[in-house]
Amino acid sequence: MLIFEQSRSGRKATAQSPAAAADLSGLPEAFIRKEKPALPEVSELQAIRHYTNLSRKNFSIDTQFYPLGSCTMKYNPRGALAAATLPGILNRHPLAPESHSQGFLSCMYELQEMLKDVTGMKGVSLTPMAGAQGEFAGVAMIRAYHQARNDDARTEILVPSAAHGTNPATAVMCGFKVREVPVNSDGDVDVDALKTLVGPQTAGIMMTNPSTCGVFERQIEEIAQVIHDVGGLLYYDGANLNAILGKVKPGDMGFDVMHMNLHKTFATPHGGGGPGAGPVAVGERLLPYLPTPIVGKEGSDDAPSYRWLTDKDIPETIGNLSAFMGNAGILIRAYVYAVMLGKGGMHRVGEYATLNANYMAKQLEKAGFQLAYPDRRATHEFIITLSKQTKDYGVNAMDVAKRLLDYNLHAPTTYFPLLVPECHLIEPTETESKEAMDEYIAAMASILKEAETDADMVRGAPYTQPVKRLDDVKAARELDLAWKA
């Protein structure tokens, strides 16, 4: 039942707004709203009961194993929420004077420094509000760099075919043409093909490493050489940073610019689709173009003072990408996570994320599933392909994913990357226990049996959720995007 269907005209069971209507007679009629919005009129209890019950129709990290590949659904420490909701932090106005901001600014400055360290980069701007906006900032900086050199011929961004959809979409938003780079059957980029694609038109390349194939791009140094040789720059999509956190720094691989997804690697909650944070980090060459604002530090280490750096300090900046400084509350959570992890913990993230993925990969292989890259080490995630099951039993990757829900396990990412048919991209993350993974492995083995013996049943899954499979075609054809009385 929708909240609107619980609404009754005139219901005002609330202690949440002034009891009386204000006198608006000072405002001319022309400005005044004529017809009330049809917002629901419910009691506090009704609202709480409704939304509490709605929440119970979700899977989540707090309630289920959620190995959604490329999304790093790791434990989100509740301590980070507690810190971010301290009144002095929660209620700080974004334009509060620096005299009333030293506490907040010191956290942001320290976060910048930590991110520089783990990325091996020279400068960080925290402002992008998600990975895709980080990509935008990064590619816009590449553009600014070439423009500043009057290098106007650079109209192309290279993107491996396995890349996430935001990569090509971003390149286009930044005014570039996109050229796809093929990927070999072992998951690495086809470097020979790459060499034929580069030239003076090459503004740069966007890469994920480990790639979205769940393997480490072994020729990364050669690729960097190829791109740099023709005058292009390398963009690192940090969505998979969890795999190598504390093990390899993107800056050392030759990347010039990158974003991080703090809602992945730094354990800030995904919130049912966001918010995230996508800070950008750059090497020497792109420092002048970082998006604003950034936090600067002055004075001695004993008595530091922090201030905002804006376009007055960074005149060649690509500018500001939001009204204020981006998703500050998420940045605070990421800072807290980094502080609680510490140096030692930071080194462990990649290790245990990788251990878990390789363990699951091996066990699923033993259980009869086909790995997409059986001869490669898995990184923090890995791919199985269900082509055989699709052919043999007519049970495809989506069917298996839906059936997992009946086992009270969230499905992995399906049908991404596009170049592996019928695929599951599985990312357990380092915070899941062996027992949780064993449960998933057992469920997959059981579903495989079900596919053999009762394919129809599997194709009809799920059966235990609030709804069965939904009619997506109807959703798109008979668009119903808003409730009407």
Next chain:
Amino acid sequence: MLIFEQSRSGRKATAQSPAAAADLSGLPEAFIRKEKPALPEVSELQAIRHYTNLSRKNFSIDTQFYPLGSCTMKYNPRGALAAATLPGILNRHPLAPESHSQGFLSCMYELQEMLKDVTGMKGVSLTPMAGAQGEFAGVAMIRAYHQARNDDARTEILVPSAAHGTNPATAVMCGFKVREVPVNSDGDVDVDALKTLVGPQTAGIMMTNPSTCGVFERQIEEIAQVIHDVGGLLYYDGANLNAILGKVKPGDMGFDVMHMNLHKTFATPHGGGGPGAGPVAVGERLLPYLPTPIVGKEGSDDAPSYRWLTDKDIPETIGNLSAFMGNAGILIRAYVYAVMLGKGGMHRVGEYATLNANYMAKQLEKAGFQLAYPDRRATHEFIITLSKQTKDYGVNAMDVAKRLLDYNLHAPTTYFPLLVPECHLIEPTETESKEAMDEYIAAMASILKEAETDADMVRGAPYTQPVKRLDDVKAARELDLAWKA
């Protein structure tokens, strides 16, 4: 699965305790624990996931209509939680000096004053930690009163047969013998019988008004007369205060002492069984005996100062009933509720609670259910008896209660009061909407049909809960009260 079954020896996935063990070598061996307690060893995520999922196996006010009679399961404002968890309130040490307690004490003092007003009493002590401890305090004061007068013959407390179990249990804890007073078929006390029971041995009577029969005791003034005439005192069990809040004051009915259940009438959460708070209020005669501590006010209204009153101020007190001042955090919530309700809201509570109960009673009667007291007004709650259904279909009060769970509605109180056979005691409270009640009424009508057509099915209910009916006999015979590895 139990949390213990998820434990693995040596798992230390926590940022919640010092990383290293302390040096205890300063302590002699004899004091030191030899064998570790078998507490679970789980990660933070495992703990959160486990207890989050456990919570999802509960019905609650926030998720279901919960008309548990005598328990006043009304909406618990979240604002009260927010106020009670403000750091200055949450972290205040109970023995903090008065210089650091004026904020807290002012709230407690104001709560005392408000409770005096709504009860029509002369003094309040907030310290009892639940209704039953309030009863204890009240009856102990009655005892102290008679003792102070050297009136040693008063060895009996009268209790109507419909009374809650805590009433007789309390009287015994206070050293009295319990005599039951019969109740008429209209729900009122049998005053003639009462008259034969009273005498110089009568210490007092414990009454609930409205009674647990869900009707207002109409002869209360006469009863007060009878008791007072023989030198006894009247105790008011305030569990049903919600029915008359703002409408009738117990002090005006002739009661000498009473408790309130703030977790009922003042909307503090029930917490899966507690904590509650059971302040006592007294008339003039019992003022000297109030349990300590109490908050006193000094100085002018403009510059008040508050301090604890202890046995130095109240030398004849029955004493302290807890280490400090009782369930302070619950008292804060009740204070906040009273403040948000205000005078107007306080008057409305009884009105709408009564309106809802009478509406449901009438509709259930129309739907074919038998009211226990059809000729009486319902108060904030009412009773139906399922004797007929038990006889006709073999479907009893418990079966119907269990079947309600399948309709996603919490069952009412069953088999209480004991004097009405096969009964449901139903209390909707004022915070439930007509729609919620209509849903319940429709479910009851539907269950009645089911009883007619498929009694076996109803007797097997529930079917939709995490477990089916449990084997209580086995639970008692093969006692398993603690997990063993």
Next chain:
Amino acid sequence: MPFIPHTEQDVQEMLETIGVSSIEDLFDEIPPQLRAGELTQVPEALSEMDMMRRMRERAAQDDGALCFIGAGAYEHHIPAAVWDVATRGEFMTAYTPYQAEASQGTLQLIYEYQSMMATLMAMDVSNASLYDGASGLAEAVLMAVRANRKSKSRKILVPGTVHPSYRSALEAIVEAQNIEIVEVEWDQQSGTTLLDALGPFTGEDITGMVIAQPNFFGQLEDVNALTDWAHAQKALVIGLVNPMAMAVLEAPGNWGEKGADIAVGDGQPLGVPMASGGPYYGFMCCTSAIVRQMPGRLIGRTVDLDGKPGYALTLQAREQHIRRSKATSNICTNQGLAVTASTIYMSMQGPDGLANTAGACYQNTQALVEKLTSIEGVEKAFSGHNFHEVALTLPAKASAVLEKLAEREVLGGFDLGLSYSSLENTVLVCVTETKTDSDLEVYKLALADVLTELNG
């Protein structure tokens, strides 16, 4: 190991299964020269207790002043229930509802959000959110360019009364798209955009026009006239509004003859804390006619195999994960949790509650203006009407006054001189329903005091 559950035994068993002898072996495909050394800027781990202590100390440093700053972020009462429910694990730790059957909670909630936002804006449809108001404005401009197929100019009129940071974000984001952003001059007397200022553009090919209500100065624009003028030029109208204000002010869908085509803005006032600037969310509504040009996610109502109603992502062919380089935007992760809170907030306000809250903001602002303008030399900078922000001209430099006010724990507003060189002595002040009479009095006394100190 904070957050990592592995026991020694787990690790051994797993390594055996994999067939390697150490975790280190799992990294053997990485060229050794790429392996990182020790981190130098990450200190040793703090326990949650030590972390909280640090954070409490830092939070306390910034806390305690009375805040009269608005300028795009507004202090409103947020019912305790809103975030209690929004931070339930099932909402907070889920991700984008790709598995619809296991995400009906989030999906239905967004559908309800879309419905609420559409009715609040008096528009047909709403998306599921964009990052914030400023980037949302940029997306709206990009959308207008896509949607107004008849216009070839790619020219967008943007009044100078639009939030300066929104305008610079707009420039930064559409920079590479060959779009001409033209600033429309504002009237110094009324602080609004006059039809006169549009005269030079009449008859030109204009792709779209942005109209802010209230505008950055808190002034009310003549939205009806501006909308009709823009439509007469065949431009699409982008209404940029404060959603709280729409409880009492006419909503974009009802502006002028035909209503705005797109409504956009920042959802922060609806239950989202100020939190140093985010996470907030950009809302975006539009007419049905152009919904296929919308960026961001959309949730549709449909049915399941049994015909039971359910909710799912729809029109995904607009999005990057399907359309890649041809998508309407690169947005992927949006601001879901802030939207969750806003939806609960709106349900707990209702139409009357929201109107009363907005009305209280307006009244309190009027009251503060009266108080402050009773100080000599303090005047309203502009004629006309305001909602809950107002530009006040001071008898001193705004920056100096604000600094001295801050020393007195009053954050007095936004220094308009930072963005408008003609307004060096003007401060933009905001008052919401959270302020009491005594707060206003505190401000007045502090200001009088500061002005005496500065001007002798």
Next chain:
Amino acid sequence: MPFIPHTEQDVQEMLETIGVSSIEDLFDEIPPQLRAGELTQVPEALSEMDMMRRMRERAAQDDGALCFIGAGAYEHHIPAAVWDVATRGEFMTAYTPYQAEASQGTLQLIYEYQSMMATLMAMDVSNASLYDGASGLAEAVLMAVRANRKSKSRKILVPGTVHPSYRSALEAIVEAQNIEIVEVEWDQQSGTTLLDALGPFTGEDITGMVIAQPNFFGQLEDVNALTDWAHAQKALVIGLVNPMAMAVLEAPGNWGEKGADIAVGDGQPLGVPMASGGPYYGFMCCTSAIVRQMPGRLIGRTVDLDGKPGYALTLQAREQHIRRSKATSNICTNQGLAVTASTIYMSMQGPDGLANTAGACYQNTQALVEKLTSIEGVEKAFSGHNFHEVALTLPAKASAVLEKLAEREVLGGFDLGLSYSSLENTVLVCVTETKTDSDLEVYKLALADVLTELNG
């Protein structure tokens, strides 16, 4: 109408159904002379916003001092997750799990709690909670009297080292039960209960004896010897303990030859905030032999109709709702939510975490003693060993010193002179894991300063 959902139309329809014309009519059975007039001490309603503002102001009044008071309530770190989960609506707004099938969450949690508390105390079983430690002690005494059928004396020995408020609550609660509470003298040198002091009782009919560990002075009692002595008199032993301390100190079930018969205490240290004294909870454990004499609820594991494990209230025949005047106690509502928090807390600490936390308390206390006794005239009041509280003798009246410390925002401890006339110059100081070295230094400097001021 805050919290009441009825519309005018709802009310009309409902009145019609009932067949009356006004709500007032529903009260027609109440004698008119009993009807209340207007409330005079209840002010007009505040909105949640105004209420929160008042409460923030009042909370701030009491906030900010460093707290070294213990004496029955202890400041410990509480993981953020504990109350985030405990305050989920499903836990917080449910009631006693009478409908077992719809309460498996609470029931299983309490079963886990019982299991954890039993293992922490090294006892067989635990109940589901009592109100607090003090009233819990009274219930333990009543239980011992019921359980020790062979003893006729109804005499209970209670050392003077037991918390004075616990002793007075005990007296108040068992007052009418004809029980003789006998105070055992304590040794002024060691601050503990010596076997010597028990000499006069040897060979008597003693029903039970209370043994506190640590005792009120923070001193460690020779629990093994005391337990064996009591058992030799056929008395039941009631161990009164701080549950946090039991992570490192020997637990009641292992005291002496046979272990204590009942363990009781306050669960507050395990994840429950100090909150001005409550809600805390009293825990109670006992041997299997006497479980049927236990007061309070018990949850048992059983199976459902399908043989699936499940949890239910059991041995209810001990309770007031079944047995009425013959019940083991009148307790009904207990302290469920605090128990919920404690259960989560214990699961997040584990045996090692809890031991490390307890160990840090011990260490920090040692460190403070060292610091403070370096001030001239400040000395440990007693020989022997402590856990995390210590009695320090000062060269001035404790009450005066504490008052002056409070002015310096240090709450320096509990004035033992309030309860022990011989200890006017002695303060009971507590240090937990929450205190840093610099906190201890702050205390030291403040104390030195105060003593200089007082003693010149």
